[in-house]
Amino acid sequence: MADEIKSIGFVSRFFGAFGQFFKYMGNGQYAARCSAVSNGQKFASEVEPEVITKTVEVVKEVEVQAPKLDTVSEDGALQLLQLLQQEARFIDFVKESIEGYSDADVGAAARQIHAGCAKVVNQYFTVDVVNAAPENSRVEVAAGYDPKAIKLEGRVQGEGPYAGTLIHPGWQVTATNLPKVSNTDSLHILAPAEVEV
Template sequence: MTQKIKTVSFVPRFFGAFGQFFKYMGSGDYAARCQRVASGDLLASEAEPTVITETIDVIREIEVAAPTLDTVNIDGAHQLLQLLQQEARFIDFLQESIDDYTDEDVGAAARQIHVGCAKVLKQHFTIEVVNTASESSRIEVPSDYDVKQIKLEGRVEGLGPYSGTLIHPGWKVVDTRLPKVTNTDNLTILAPAEVEV
């Protein structure tokens, strides 16, 4: 008797695909198994190899703490939320449950939100990659690298320099052009209530 496979909705598929992308890019073995499944040479149930658990000593683990600010520019955060709401209805989308909508409805909404958010970024920020090398290319990381700009994945041994595969180039803000505001009293109102009379 064939077991019926439950269909996966849009949002879990989106985040699942996002995670699988990095797993595919980060592991040549995993990518090879995926290609064999796609070509029919390997059944999906056989795609994952037998896992052998082994205890190993970690040579060195690098953990970078999240930055902690002495002061927070709340006005700037509120202003950015206002711009995202104005151009992309960003807060409307996040505050509303999407459980009752079809994948097509969510996809159509996401397209409009993408356009609006991209407009805000382009108008008010200049964003560049941290590393200009092509993704999946081999790069060298010096021993005195900036841990805020480069995150080493996998087993890190010794003091460097290191050689590895660029999984993601990273992003950095090189210019910010948020509008100047003299009166900050109303910045907590991200969007006014709209009343048709």
């Protein structure tokens, strides 16, 4: 039996989220697999042998109905990268190796990057929780819940309703306020090269 996946800390999740965002935007197959998991499909290690056949059928159905991600506009992702670089020097940070730096040095840099990223998110997005209940409180999940908004953990049996402990409230974007871009030709330039003369 596969080992249970262990939870990772906040800092690892914070930086991992950015990496996953760009991997999701740049790889249609990866995005389709993420979509399947967010829709309630389980990893092979989570499926009991008797439901493997049903899981395969669901995978085929999702692949047929999945949108063609290669037609999605990349302008918004490039614009967000530009803003993160401008306010937090985010690209500089993730492209530089941190192997030679101490934890204190990395922590000091992360503090500045956190402030810049927070400024971008707060200025251009309205982000709210999916479930407003306090973490670690008992919550009820109705039958027919939206698997994109609620992810059930542990041994899930039956069709609900379910009762459980809220591990994380989730996040959702309720409004965006990105600047209007009239010329998208230069969006691929995240930051210009700087030359002192």
